[in-house]
Structures are given as C-alpha cells and as structure tokens.
Amino acid sequence: MDLHARRFIPLLGFVLLSVLLFRGLSLDPTSLPAARLGQIFPEFAKLELQSGDVISVVDLNQRPALVNVWATWCYSCRIEHPYLLELAKSGVPIYGLNYKDDPVKARGWLAQLGDPYRLNIVDDEGSLGLDLGVYGAPETYVIDRDGKIVHRHVGILDQSVFRADFSAWFPALMDAQAPVAQRALEGK
Amino acid sequence: MIPELGHISLIIAFVLAIGLTVIPFWGSFRTNVAAMNLAPSLAVGILVFTATAFGLLATSFLQDDFSVAVVAANSNSLLPPIFKFSALWGNHEGSLLLWVLILSTWMTAVAFLCRVLPLTMIARVLSVMGLIAVGFLAFSLLTSNPFERLLPNTPLDGSDLNPLLQDPGLIIHPPLLYMGYVGLSVPFAFAIAALIGGRLDASWARWSRPWTNVAWGFLTLGIMLGSWWAYYELGWGGWWFWDPVENASFMPWLMGTALVHSLAVTEKRGVFRSWTVLLAIFAFSLSLLGTFLVRSGVLTSVHAFAADPERGLFILVFLALVVGGSLLLYALRAPAVASRVEYNVISRESLLMVNNLVFTVAATIVLLGTLFPLVMDAFSLGKYSVGPPYFNAVFVPLMALLMPFMSIGPISRWRQDSPRRWLHELLVPAIAMAALAPLLSMMLFDFNLWVALAVLLAGWVTLGVLRDVWRRLAVGGSGGLQWQRLSPSFLGMTFAHIGFAAVVLGAVVVTQHSEEQDLRMTEGQSAELGGYRFEMTHISQEPGANYVADQATFVVSYDDKIIATLVPEKRRYLASGQVMTEAAIDAGILRDLYIALGEPIGERAWAVRLQYKPMVRWLWIGAFLIGFGALLTSLDRRYRVQVVSGQEPSPVKGQGLGFAR
Numbered sequence: 031m032d033l034h035a036r037r038f039i040p041l042l043g044f045v046l047l048s049v050l051l052f053r054g055l056s057l058d059p060t061s062l063p064a065a066r067l068g069q070i071f072p073e074f075a076k077l078e079l080q081s082g083d084v085i086s087v088v089d090l091n092q093r094p095a096l097v098n099v100w101a102t103w104c105y106s107c108r109i110e111h112p113y114l115l116e117l118a119k120s121g122v123p124i125y126g127l128n129y130k131d132d133p134v135k136a137r138g139w140l141a142q143l144g145d146p147y148r149l150n151i152v153d154d155e156g157s158l159g160l161d162l163g164v165y166g167a168p169e170t171y172v173i174d175r176d177g178k179i180v181h182r183h184v185g186i187l188d189q190s191v192f193r194a195d196f197s198a199w200f201p202a203l204m205d206a207q208a209p210v211a212q213r214a215l216e217g218k
Numbered sequence: 219m220i221p222e223l224g225h226i227s228l229i230i231a232f233v234l235a236i237g238l239t240v241i242p243f244w245g246s247f248r249t250n251v252a253a254m255n256l257a258p259s260l261a262v263g264i265l266v267f268t269a270t271a272f273g274l275l276a277t278s279f280l281q282d283d284f285s286v287a288v289v290a291a292n293s294n295s296l297l298p299p300i301f302k303f304s305a306l307w308g309n310h311e312g313s314l315l316l317w318v319l320i321l322s323t324w325m326t327a328v329a330f331l332c333r334v335l336p337l338t339m340i341a342r343v344l345s346v347m348g349l350i351a352v353g354f355l356a357f358s359l360l361t362s363n364p365f366e367r368l369l370p371n372t373p374l375d376g377s378d379l380n381p382l383l384q385d386p387g388l389i390i391h392p393p394l395l396y397m398g399y400v401g402l403s404v405p406f407a408f409a410i411a412a413l414i415g416g417r418l419d420a421s422w423a424r425w426s427r428p429w430t431n432v433a434w435g436f437l438t439l440g441i442m443l444g445s446w447w448a449y450y451e452l453g454w455g456g457w458w459f460w461d462p463v464e465n466a467s468f469m470p471w472l473m474g475t476a477l478v479h480s481l482a483v484t485e486k487r488g489v490f491r492s493w494t495v496l497l498a499i500f501a502f503s504l505s506l507l508g509t510f511l512v513r514s515g516v517l518t519s520v521h522a523f524a525a526d527p528e529r530g531l532f533i534l535v536f537l538a539l540v541v542g543g544s545l546l547l548y549a550l551r552a553p554a555v556a557s558r559v560e561y562n563v564i565s566r567e568s569l570l571m572v573n574n575l576v577f578t579v580a581a582t583i584v585l586l587g588t589l590f591p592l593v594m595d596a597f598s599l600g601k602y603s604v605g606p607p608y609f610n611a612v613f614v615p616l617m618a619l620l621m622p623f624m625s626i627g628p629i630s631r632w633r634q635d636s637p638r639r640w641l642h643e644l645l646v647p648a649i650a651m652a653a654l655a656p657l658l659s660m661m662l663f664d665f666n667l668w669v670a671l672a673v674l675l676a677g678w679v680t681l682g683v684l685r686d687v688w689r690r691l692a693v694g695g696s697g698g699l700q701w702q703r704l705s706p707s708f709l710g711m712t713f714a715h716i717g718f719a720a721v722v723l724g725a726v727v728v729t730q731h732s733e734e735q736d737l738r739m740t741e742g743q744s745a746e747l748g749g750y751r752f753e754m755t756h757i758s759q760e761p762g763a764n765y766v767a768d769q770a771t772f773v774v775s776y777d778d779k780i781i782a783t784l785v786p787e788k789r790r791y792l793a794s795g796q797v798m799t800e801a802a803i804d805a806g807i808l809r810d811l812y813i814a815l816g817e818p819i820g821e822r823a824w825a826v827r828l829q830y831k832p833m834v835r836w837l838w839i840g841a842f843l844i845g846f847g848a849l850l851t852s853l854d855r856r857y858r859v860q861v862v863s864g865q866e867p868s869p870v871k872g873q874g875l876g877f878a879r
Contacts, residue, residue, distance in 0.1 A: 037492070037548060037552050038549045040496060040499075040500075040545045040548065040549070041542065041546055041548070041549050044503075044541055044542055045542065047589075048534065048537070048593065050589070050593060050596055051510065051537075052534060052590075053596040054592045054596060055531055055534065057532045076623070092335050093387045103606075108452070110794070112797040115817070138736045139736075141736055141738070141816075141825055142736040142816035142817070142825040142826075142827055143816050143817055143825065144816065144817030144825070145459050167670055181257040
C-alpha cells in the first residue's frame, strides 16, 4: 500500500467504530432478551452458601420473590446491597445467586454488610447463571407465585427501579414503606 | 426570571459561537484581517455569556429554586451551601454547562496568550474551537437544557444530591477532569489549523506543546482525585476499578501521554510529524468518545448519567462530524513526503517511539476492553462484561516493558547514541538497584518477588533521572552548582518521571501487601492487623446537617503506644434514605489504616472491616507529581521568548531546530 492510501486507515477505523456506536444506541444494555421470561425457573441442585445443604428449585418456596445475582467482585453489587437489606426488612423474599464467586469471600461479605437473602445458591462455575442467561452482576429476576420468571432487571436495583418495574408483584409493600427518615431516627 | 436569563445567555453564547466558527475561518482564506481579528473578541464574548449562564444556574441552586428541574432533582434545602453549589455539576445538564464554560475559558486563554501567533493561525485555531463550542452549546440547548422549569407543579423540596457526591473531593474532581478533557481541544485545534494551512512544522509543535502539557497535567490531577475519592468514599479501600467511565477518562490520558512525548520529538527534531498530528486528533477524539459513552447510556456503569438515546444520537453525529472530518482532513493533507530528518535506531527518537507505541497500544487495549461488551451485543453474540482481570493482564506487562526504556530515555541523545554509552549509563543504576531491590523490599515488608521487581524498575527510573539532574548541576566543573541549568521543562519532566515510578511502586506494594479483616466487634473489643491493635471504645449516634450517623470510636495502638483515634460512620441521609459508609483513615507515607463500618449485628455490635494498606498514598503523591510536573513545564522560558519576539519561526527544513539539550 502506498503512503497516501495508508493515511486513510484511521478514517476507515473510525467509520467502523461509528457504525458500532450507532448500533449501540439502539441497544439498551439494561434490557435483555430474557430467554426464560415466562418460563419456570430452571431446575438446579447447588449448595446453599451458609448451611452447605444441597438445595433445588423447590426450596425457593416463598413466592413471589426476587432472585438477585451477585458477587463479591462486583462493584455495583456493593452499592445495591443496602437497598436489598431495606427490601428484605420490609418483607420481600430475596434469594441470592452467588455468581462465579469464592464462597468464603461471599460469607465474609454477608457477615460484614448484612444478609438480605433467605437462601443463597452457590453458583461458583456459573452454570445456573448460564441457564438463566445471566450476563453479569448485579441482575435481579422476579419469580411469581407459580415459580415462573416474570421480570428481569440488569444493573443496580434501587428504589426508583423497584417502584417502576417491580411493585406490580409486591403491592402490599408500597403502602408499608414508612418514611425512611423517621425510621433512621428511631435507630436501634 | 433568573433561569430565563440564564437560558437567554446560553442562546447568545451559541450565536456568538456560530459567528466564531464562520467569520474568522472565512477571513483566513480571504486574508480578510478584520474578519480574523474578530476571533479573540468573539471568544471572550462566548466566555462572558456562558459564565453568566453558569452563574445564574448556580444562583438558582443556592436560592433553592426548585422550580428549576435540575435543582429539584439534585439539591435539597438541607444541603450545605457548598454542596448546593457543587450539585450544579453532579448531573448531566449542569456538568455539560461546566464543560462549555471550561471550553470557553480555554478559548479565551488561547486568544490572549497566543496574540503573537500568525493571525491566520490564531483565527483558524479559534474557529475550530468555536465549532466544538457550537456542538456542545447546541447539545445543551436542544437536548439537555439546564434551565428547564417545573411549572406549575413546583416541588416543595428537592430530592437531594446523591450522598456519594456530597464530598469535598467531588467539588473539584469534575472541574479538574474537564480542564483536562476539554484542554485537549487546544492541541486538536492547533493540529487541524496546521493541517488546513499545510504547515506542520516545529513551530506548530512548539505552540501546541505548553497547552498540551497543561491540559494533560489537569487530566492527571483530575484522575488522581477521582481515584482518591473512590478510595475513601466508597468505603472499601479500592482505588481503581476499570469501570467504563474511569476508562473514558483514562483513554485520553494514555493518548495524551503519547502526544506529550511525540510533540517533544516533533518540536526538537522535526520528525514524527504526521504521527503527532494523528495523536492530537486521537487524544481529543477519545475525550469526545468518553463524553459519548458517559452520556448516551450505551454502556452500563455506576457513574453513567441518566441514559437517553436521543442525547446519544446527538453526540454520535457530532462525534462523526468532528472526528470523521478531521481524520478525512488528515488523510488528504498530512505531509505526503516522509520526513527527511534522519535518526539512528540507537537514539532518543527511537526510545520516544517506544513510549508512543506502548501508550497507544495501552489506549487501544482499554478502548477494546471498554467496547467489547458493545461489540458482542451489536453482533448478537450475547452480553458480556469485561472486568479487571483482562485489563490487569494486559496493562501490567505493558507498563513493566515501558520502564527500562524510561530509565534510559531522559539521558539518551538525539539523533545518534552509542550502545556502549547506554550500557555504561544504565549499568551502575541497574546493578545498584538489582542489589538493593530485594533488600529494600524485605526491609519494609516480607520478601515478595513482584514488589522486588517494582522496586527495581522504579528505582532504576528514579536513579537515571536523578543522575541526569546531578550531571546538569555539576557541569562546568568550577565547583558551584549550576541551578539555572534546571529549566522548568527539565524539572517538570523529572518530577513526572519520578511520580510515575512512585505510582508503579505504590500500585504493586498495595496490591501485594494489603491486609484486611472482616470482624464482628462490640464496645471494648479489640483486634490486631498488620501489627496494629484496634480497640473499639464506644458506639454512639450523632446528628449531622442532613443525615444521622452511627459512629464507632476506635483507638489504634502500635507496641502499646496510642497512635490514632479513628471514628468511622454509617450515615443515613434524611431526604433520600440512602445509607453511606464514611470510612475513617489514619493516613501515612508507608501505610494507611482504614476502618469501615458494615452493618449493626445485634445489641451494640457492628460488622467492621479493618484494612492495612501499605504505601497506598504513593499512588496519589506520584500522580500529583506527574500532574504538577506537566504544569511546571509550561513555565519554560522557551515558550515565552517566542511570545516576546513575536516573530514567525521558519519552518523546519531538513534539520531539527537545534535545541540541543
């Protein structure tokens, strides 16, 4: 290639990049084709994080419930965590899916930050995550009374997301949420 | 009324920016002196009106005018005034206004400090910057107006600033970072103007250099502050996360590092010209790309502003015009003939080439890692996230590779050097450090191969630089030290290189030797970590301005001597109900002690995380030295002489300008 033609390479690279970025705009990284939406939560046999018992899908028996995908290596999970504690306190059943993580570290995390989970599925190889179509952490699924996956949220779950997308399955909760400031003052 | 005035000011600034883009540019082709002479005044005009808009928005924040949408969403009547002010840039709309304000500040600085440059050059430089201002002002006015009102349903109080952002570090982090980001538009504008004029010569490089160094210095300081803030505010002692938004600021920094060095070669030797122009375009393009990534919602990140595809499309089109246009210009106008200046393989030019290669590759690697999830998504290959393992695996070896070259770079000679001399220069420090490294690393901590290697490389770089300083001082032989031989640009380089060595050393030591413990502690209990004893003496609850805090008091002792009292907090913010951990840190040159509260466990007991972080400060001290060094170089007399003489230096013809070291 002669010297002149070579100078078009950066431009060419940039054009390709722009096409990619344009495509990126029409994709929403937080809305994912939940392959399993509307289907029953996949069958599994995994260890429970704290007790070490083998658990399966029948143990997720408090429904409707959230299944929260988390890991200690996940930066955003740490930010999400206090809100999960709030939710658990106000009675939302949350099951954890400890995804591609070290169980020892995971137990340490829960000991330090508090444990909002009823049960925690140890998915250290990520095989259940694969079945579910998890792509990262945090992710949160809603399973309804019949054990069907009815909603998926990718990214941090917070109050506004919960109000907008999750409250339909937890109607009682919305009225029960007392003013937060007041609870803070009551303390322990 | 105030918000409307602000809106009008912004519109006036927009109109002036269009004028700046069109009139002087047109004048530069018609040699219309009057049209070109308008450029500086227009630049000042844009600054005045964006500053007015900024001031008026700040007033709305300080007066708790919750009829303004941005104020209602990001402020609260209980918020301390200083945070009401900084809340202005804690959101998309306001930070964009800050972006434009800083851009117009840079424009005005160029207009004033470059008065002696050829008029066509300055007119074109300011026009290019004017075009960028048009884009961003239009972006602000059309998609993200900061003065939008909530009428008639004005909320009684605002929903508060995110507690994470209620911190002194966050008051100055964004402005510094933007100074860097936006400052890279100056070398970009110079590069474009030079391409248009077909004059890519040493004088172009000399004009761009101080601006580039200053912008890059600010970028360094901004990134440093961000890392420091994450360390103490997020409550778990991490200092770098390879988060997409961090990467967005890191990519221009890496490219800017290459540019800073490449400009040196172009200025002094007249080579690498096309390459330098390309780097100037890349560096600013990456700042724009960072803006796109942060504000378009294409990637998920904890820092990302509220996603909005419409905004994303706007920036993308703007990005395509600016970057695509400049790369097309480059393809058409870059010097067709390879430079006639020759240099040997064994020369300073080659070493700086290595620097350029390493930093360009590093920037590309970060770019690929950041965009990889998007690529896989775009081709429907699934959703992925790329984490620290990828970045560390490729980044660490690259930097390690760089350091031997760095140790010889500053003492090498332009054009031609001899391997014998290099060997001679390097051998003494290399042997000294090879012997010292294991000793030093063992003296401070237990022996660790990685730390020993880091000490070796960092010490090698530092000794090389210090020997050079000494040689300069002692030259002449008449006994006295020749202080005047240490020019600001030489000193700046020295500081920056030593700073880099400090960052590397700090990063390796803190990664290898950190210790941490998660414990359940009650009043009166104590724990040991890293030889320190932590006793929790009591727990209390204290009200703050807009939060309630649970506090635990720790007395820290070493060998039975009390060295610090630390009070970590757990705050619950009243307006949002968000809970925040305020870590307590006893900082030191050789180690930080870091305590963060977790959750309460039962009666008067808390989950506590204790951390021992050796040499973590070196990261920020080092980064500060880099930034400070970069700013210092701009004081060099060389850049001012040109201003005083006001002559147009002749383009390089075959020879370097002979700024022998």
